[in-house]
Amino acid sequence: MDTKYILNIIQNNSHKKGGLITVLEKIQEKYTYLPEKALRLVAKETGQSLTDIYGVATFYKAFSLKPRGKHYLCACLGTACHVRGAQTIVEEFKQQLNIMPGETTPDNEITFETVNCLGACALGPIVVSDKYYLAKVTVRKVKEIILNTKEGKYGSNETSNGHVFPIEAFCPQCNHSLMDNKHHLDGYPSILINFSTDGKRGWARLPSLYGYFTKIYENEILEDTIVSFFCPHCLSVLPDSSDCIECGAPFASMKINNGDGLFKICTRAGCKGHILELIGELL
Amino acid sequence: MDRYMRRLESIETFLEIKSSLMEQYDHQIPTLVIPAGTCGQASGANALIRAAKKELLQKKLTRKIRLRVTGCHGFCAMEPSVLVEPQRTFYPKVTPDDIATIIEAVAHGKTVNRLLFIDLETGQRIEIQDDIPFFKKQTRTIMSRNEKVDPIRIHDYIRNGGYEALAKVLSCQNPQSILEEVKASGLRGRGGAGFSTGQKWQLFASQRNGNDKYIICNADEGDPGAYMDRSILEGNPHGIIEGMTIGAYATGATEGIIYVRTEYPLAIKHLNAAIKQARGLGLLGDNILGTKFSFDINIVKGAGAFVCGEETALIQSIEGHMGEPRQRPPFPIVKGLYGRPTMINNVETWANIPLIINMGGRTFVQIGTEGSSGTKIFSLVGKIKNTGLVEVPMGITIKEVVQGIGGGPSGKVKIKAVQTGGPSGGCIPASRFDLTIDYESLKNVGSIMGSGGMIVMDDNTCMVDVAKYFMNFLKDESCGKCFPCRKGTQRMHEILDDISRGRGSSESLELLEELAMAVKDTAMCGLGQTASNPVLSTLRYFRDEYIEHIEKKHCPAGVCKDLITYFISDRCIGCMLCIKACPEGAITGTKKQQHVIDTSKCIKCGTCKDVCKSEAVQTI
Numbered sequence: 001m002d003t004k005y006i007l008n009i010i011q012n013n014s015h016k017k018g019g020l021i022t023v024l025e026k027i028q029e030k031y032t033y034l035p036e037k038a039l040r041l042v043a044k045e046t047g048q049s050l051t052d053i054y055g056v057a058t059f060y061k062a063f064s065l066k067p068r069g070k071h072y073l074c075a076c077l078g079t080a081c082h083v084r085g086a087q088t089i090v091e092e093f094k095q096q097l098n099i100m101p102g103e104t105t106p107d108n109e110i111t112f113e114t115v116n117c118l119g120a121c122a123l124g125p126i127v128v129s130d131k132y133y134l135a136k137v138t139v140r141k142v143k144e145i146i147l148n149t150k151e152g153k154y155g156s157n158e159t160s161n162g163h164v165f166p167i168e169a170f171c172p173q174c175n176h177s178l179m180d181n182k183h184h185l186d187g188y189p190s191i192l193i194n195f196s197t198d199g200k201r202g203w204a205r206l207p208s209l210y211g212y213f214t215k216i217y218e219n220e221i222l223e224d225t226i227v228s229f230f231c232p233h234c235l236s237v238l239p240d241s242s243d244c245i246e247c248g249a250p251f252a253s254m255k256i257n258n259g260d261g262l263f264k265i266c267t268r269a270g271c272k273g274h275i276l277e278l279i280g281e282l283l
Numbered sequence: 284m285d286r287y288m289r290r291l292e293s294i295e296t297f298l299e300i301k302s303s304l305m306e307q308y309d310h311q312i313p314t315l316v317i318p319a320g321t322c323g324q325a326s327g328a329n330a331l332i333r334a335a336k337k338e339l340l341q342k343k344l345t346r347k348i349r350l351r352v353t354g355c356h357g358f359c360a361m362e363p364s365v366l367v368e369p370q371r372t373f374y375p376k377v378t379p380d381d382i383a384t385i386i387e388a389v390a391h392g393k394t395v396n397r398l399l400f401i402d403l404e405t406g407q408r409i410e411i412q413d414d415i416p417f418f419k420k421q422t423r424t425i426m427s428r429n430e431k432v433d434p435i436r437i438h439d440y441i442r443n444g445g446y447e448a449l450a451k452v453l454s455c456q457n458p459q460s461i462l463e464e465v466k467a468s469g470l471r472g473r474g475g476a477g478f479s480t481g482q483k484w485q486l487f488a489s490q491r492n493g494n495d496k497y498i499i500c501n502a503d504e505g506d507p508g509a510y511m512d513r514s515i516l517e518g519n520p521h522g523i524i525e526g527m528t529i530g531a532y533a534t535g536a537t538e539g540i541i542y543v544r545t546e547y548p549l550a551i552k553h554l555n556a557a558i559k560q561a562r563g564l565g566l567l568g569d570n571i572l573g574t575k576f577s578f579d580i581n582i583v584k585g586a587g588a589f590v591c592g593e594e595t596a597l598i599q600s601i602e603g604h605m606g607e608p609r610q611r612p613p614f615p616i617v618k619g620l621y622g623r624p625t626m627i628n629n630v631e632t633w634a635n636i637p638l639i640i641n642m643g644g645r646t647f648v649q650i651g652t653e654g655s656s657g658t659k660i661f662s663l664v665g666k667i668k669n670t671g672l673v674e675v676p677m678g679i680t681i682k683e684v685v686q687g688i689g690g691g692p693s694g695k696v697k698i699k700a701v702q703t704g705g706p707s708g709g710c711i712p713a714s715r716f717d718l719t720i721d722y723e724s725l726k727n728v729g730s731i732m733g734s735g736g737m738i739v740m741d742d743n744t745c746m747v748d749v750a751k752y753f754m755n756f757l758k759d760e761s762c763g764k765c766f767p768c769r770k771g772t773q774r775m776h777e778i779l780d781d782i783s784r785g786r787g788s789s790e791s792l793e794l795l796e797e798l799a800m801a802v803k804d805t806a807m808c809g810l811g812q813t814a815s816n817p818v819l820s821t822l823r824y825f826r827d828e829y830i831e832h833i834e835k836k837h838c839p840a841g842v843c844k845d846l847i848t849y850f851i852s853d854r855c856i857g858c859m860l861c862i863k864a865c866p867e868g869a870i871t872g873t874k875k876q877q878h879v880i881d882t883s884k885c886i887k888c889g890t891c892k893d894v895c896k897s898e899a900v901q902t903i
Contacts, residue, residue: 020603021586052604059605059762061587062545078507079702079738080664082752088888092866095886116589116756118546119510120322121662121736122359122670131548133325139866139888163334163379165341211333241288245435245556260345276336280312280349281433 001037005030010045020048020056024063032068061115069104069111071149073097074128075137078117081124085139089125090114092142109150129154164211167276169254169263174234178254179208186212191254193238197227197269204229206265213272215265223270226250240264246273287438290565293573294450297566304442313348313389316366316430320355320517321549322510327379328363334379338386348389351439354429354518354553357672358417361400366412366430373412375400403668403690417669420688422650422658425634426674429518434553437560440521446566448640449525452532453574461533462488465636467644469656474501474592474629475707475733476809477655477722483626487616488534490624497625498536500527500633501597502543502550505589506705507756509736511660511672512630516543516550519634520557524567524580526636531578534626539580542597545587554582589706589760593808594619594627596762607764608808629734631660651677655721659732665702665739666693675720682716685739696741700824704733706753706760707813709820710746729820731813745842746825747832751779753817761811768811771802775818783843787833796822841902844887848903851878851891855899861891 009026013019020042027038034057043050057063075081075090090101097105097112104111120126123135127145132154134145148154166188169178180192185207195204195217202218204227221227229238229252238252244266251264251273259279266273287304291297315335319328332352339345358364361375365385372394374385381398388395399408400415409415432439440446452461466481490496500523504512516523527539543551558580561567569577583601590596591606598620600606619625635657639647648656655677661684664670668690675684681701685691692698700710709730711718718724722732740749754776763769778795781787799815799822806812822829831837838846851861857875869885872878877899880891892900 018583018601018603021584021600025584025586055605056603059588060585063586077756079705079736079752080508080662080670082507083665083738083740083744083749085889088886091886092888115546115587116505116760117507117510118321119504119513120325120359121508121510121664122362123322123325124664126325133321135322135325138893139890140864142866163330163337165337167340210336243556243559245552248555248559257340260340260343278336278339278345278350280314280339280345281351 001035002030003041006038006041007045010042014046020046020053021060024053024057028063033064033066036065066104067108069108071110071152072113072128072130073110073146073149074113074115075101076116076118076120076124076126076128077114078119078121078124078126080121081117081126084124086125088139089127089137089142092139093146096142096146110146164209166208167210167256167263168258169208169256170258171231171234171236172238172253172255172262173236174231175255176231176233178231180205185209192232193254194230194232194235195227196230197221197225203232210263210276213274215269217269221269225269226267227269228252229265229267244268244271244273245275247271249273251275288563290563291572292565294454297446297450297572301441301447304438308442310369313370313392314351314368315348315386315389316351316353316368318354318356318362318364318366318430318518319352320514321547322355322359323362324549326359326362330379331363331365331377331382334382335386338383342386342390344386344390348386351433353432354434355514355672356430357421357423357426357514357674358415358669359671360669361671367394370394370410371412372410373400373415374398417671417673417688417690420683421674422676423674424638424650424658425515425519425522425631426660426672428522429514432519432521434518434520435556437521437557437564437566440519444641445521445637446525448637449528449532449566450572451640452529453572453576458488458533458535461529461640464639464644465533468635468639468647469644469651469654470632470635470639470647471655471722472629473631473635473659473734475704475731477732480628480632483616483628484530484534487536487624487626490617492617492624495538495621495623496534496536497620497623498527498530498534498539499597499601499620499625499627500539500541500630501592501594501627502541502547502630503585503592503597504544504547504630504734505592505760506707506734506736508664508702508738509662509705509734511662511735513547513550514660514672515630515634516547517553520550520554521561522634522637523554523630524557524561526633527580528567528571528578529636529640530626530628530633532576536626537578539578540601540620541580541582542591542601543582543584545584551582551584558582588762589756590762590808590810593810595808597627598625605762607762608810610807631735652719652721654723659720659735661703661735661737663689663737663739666696666698666741666744667691667739668693677721678719680717680719681711684720684737685716689739692739692741694741694743696743698739698741699744700740700746702730702738702740702749702817703736704731704816705736706757707731707810707816708733708736709816710740710749710824711820712824729816729823731816743840743842745783745838745840746821746828747779747783747838748840748842750817750821751776751783754779754814757810757814761814765807765811767802767805768807768814771798771806771811772814774798775802775815779818782829782832783838784845785832785836785843787829789833791833792822792826792829847887848882849880849885849887849889849891850901850903851880852899852901853877854897856897858896860894860896861900864890864894866890 249268
């Protein structure tokens with residue numbers, strides 16, 4: 001257990017009103033569950049009794065005291081899903097995975113849960129595979145869903161039906177192309193820019209195929225660090241006045257296809273937030 | 284560009300920016316509007332958006348055709364859909380491959396006939412969204428805003444009249460006049476109980492207990508089957524922020540909190556972005572629009588507990604404790620969050636506020652009925668053809684909603700009842716469908732308005748199973764603080780479970796009724812007191828179904844698994860569809876021969892019945 005990390009979470013949140021739930025949420029984000037040691041540490045540091053902390057940790061459904069599997073499957077049991085047969089889908093998952101809702105498969109691959117309503121009632125029965133919503137699930141699809149979940153197929157490029165496409169990026173200041181024809185990623189020239197952060201600087205590379213998204217840095221950067229991106233040619237910062245929708249960090253933007261729009265990427269290391277805005281969407 | 288990003292230092296600059304945004308916007312440029320709320324994304328809106336961007340870029344049409352990604356428009360059954368402005372052409376269930384055809388047509392000012400919506404009643408294709416019966420019969424004062432704004436772009440909202448109501452109240456500098464408007468509007472809380480919003484605000488405004496006063500937006504939409512709050516939060520988060528800011532100005536609140544379910548990740552994302560943008564423009568935070576008025580909003584995420592929708596439990600949860608309700612009085616309005624006066628309103632209530640200020644309370648009160656003014660958004664789901672969010676004036680009949688807007692049953696089976704009000708509500712039988720919808724009439728038939736879930740049930744829905752479902756939900760979600768609710772819901776569930784398994788006796792119903800009344804009379808909070816409603820209302824209208832389960836050990840709807848057996852009748856044409864579909868391999872047979880189900884292998888999942896085209900699979 002990373003004591004320093006948890007102490008940091010406690011320090012940043014426990015002075016705030018209602019901080020306990022946020023502290024537990026952040027711990028769970030990191031470990032996928034609430035380890036006993038972490039709860040004891042929270043009690044010691046905040047002065048709250050372990051009983052109270054245990055009470056909160058067990059009262060809310062979002063918290064788990066057991067480690068979760070690599071993948072997450074969740075069947076909605078809202079009323080609309082129920083009248084469309086969600087219960088039989090849960091039964092099928094139970095049988096196929098050989099576990100009860102709330103449990104994890106012995107190979108640690110899948111945690112299966114049920115939820116009371118996800119609010120996508122028109123498309124019921126709904127099943128969530130990791131973060132991906134599957135609509136109108138039938139008993140027959142359960143086997144395939146489990147298989148695809150294990151392979152992480154949902155939401156990945158394979159399910160995008162070929163509607164991915166390459167873009168060409170330019171510096172919004174000097175108009176110089178940011179494409180690197182010598183280094184291909186996913187079969188297309190990559191986008192090459194520079195980054196800097198406290199003490200570190202180097203290049204960063206992105207795939208130009210829209211729909212695929214990873215940021216590769218020359219040096220290793222701690223997750224959560226916010227970096228500045230800049231043009232390797234004119235050295236000006238890639239500016240943007242809007243923020244990442246995923247995490248709230250500032251965006252950095254590049255011009256695409258000679259002015260057809262902007263390609264914005266999140267400046268936080270580890271965040272996959274990005275957006276392609278066509279000129280018509282902008283002001 | 285930069286000029287629009289600057290903090291707005293006065294009401295005048297806001298109005299200038301707004302007019303210039305409106306002037307700049309050319310309404311004649313064709314725009315593809317793609318709804319991509321949680322439900323839209325689940326049905327493939329993201330792939331559609333990507334395909335549209337690809338097409339616009341490759342055809343070099345980025346300057347000729349606009350794209351707007353919005354929240355949910357309400358017609359969820361037809362998603363992913365595309366709306367083309369300014370004509371308002373509606374394309375249902377669009378695939379990424381269709382989008383190229385649509386863009387090609389739009390570029391030439393044409394429509395694609397073969398992709399238009401078909402009215403099943405007349406068989407005719409309908410081009411314009413507003414001519415489709417589903418939309419035509421609604422009064423979409425709140426929902427219509429969703430299609431106009433991209434929720435992550437504050438300027439979209441401002442251009443469409445957003446924050447105008449806030450500017451108006453800030454310039455007239457008379458908090459009491461806002462209270463009068465809200466009172467005159469006759470608005471009642473959209474969260475369920477239907478308390479007069481104006482009265483609540485007046486009461487809260489008069490609280491002088493210390494310096495801090497909180498207002499809370501209750502976005503813990505826990506009722507299964509209701510999702511209008513999610514749709515508003517995702518599609519128009521600024522509407523909530525504006526409503527709350529006006530509320531704070533009228534009542535003297537110092538801080539706002541939006542308590543939102545963790546199960547709504549997209550809503551949380553959009554709210555976070557919206558709050559940040561509003562702060563950036565000086566529409567939230569210190570000295571709003573350069574005035575002396577300061578107010579800020581923070582988001583608190585729930586952690587998955589239905590009971591936290593109850594106001595005292597919600598407050599406990601925000602304070603970081605277990606979400607257990609407490610006795611009232613003192614009411615939160617006197618002593619709430621951190622012991623300070625606290626006013627809690629539901630999402631839809633807040634969304635109505637800017638509308639009321641803009642149109643005036645006296646105009647608003649004209650919509651709906653005398654005791655229940657305005658519109659109400661219902662989530663019309665279950666066994667209904669046109670599933671989605673429908674916004675109708677109060678006083679409309681259930682029949683108009685179910686038949687007129689909903690288009691009747693989804694299959695061939697007759698509609699039996701609608702369930703309203705979530706776990707605190709009840710089932711209304713089809714024989715009462717000419718009932719007008721308002722707070723009182725629903726209460727009179729044993730249900731409640733609740734947050735607006737309307738779950739349609741047909742003859743294949745078993746009412747004992749429905750009651751059991753809700754009781755299972757309630758026993759899991761009961762916080763356990765008070766005995767009647769903790770034990771009562773558990774025991775009621777056991778009795779219902781017994782009945783559904785053919786173990787019920789003649790005393791079961793009496794016991795169930797007695798228990799239901801006891802829980803109703805003695806539970807501490809609103810959730811416990813209404814927990815019996817699903818049982819009482821199904822007993823009231825569908826007693827014969829209970830009796831059939833008990834006396835004949837038979838489930839007429841064919842749902843309660845212990846009481847049914849699947850078999851294949853002589854209507855079977857031997858197509859082998861069910862053999863392929865059966866997940867257990869329980870069906871045998873050869874081509875053109877009647878198939879047989881091995882009951883020892885059958886798990887009664889009903890897949891064979893679903894796939895059978897000749898209605899040969901039946902239950903006894």
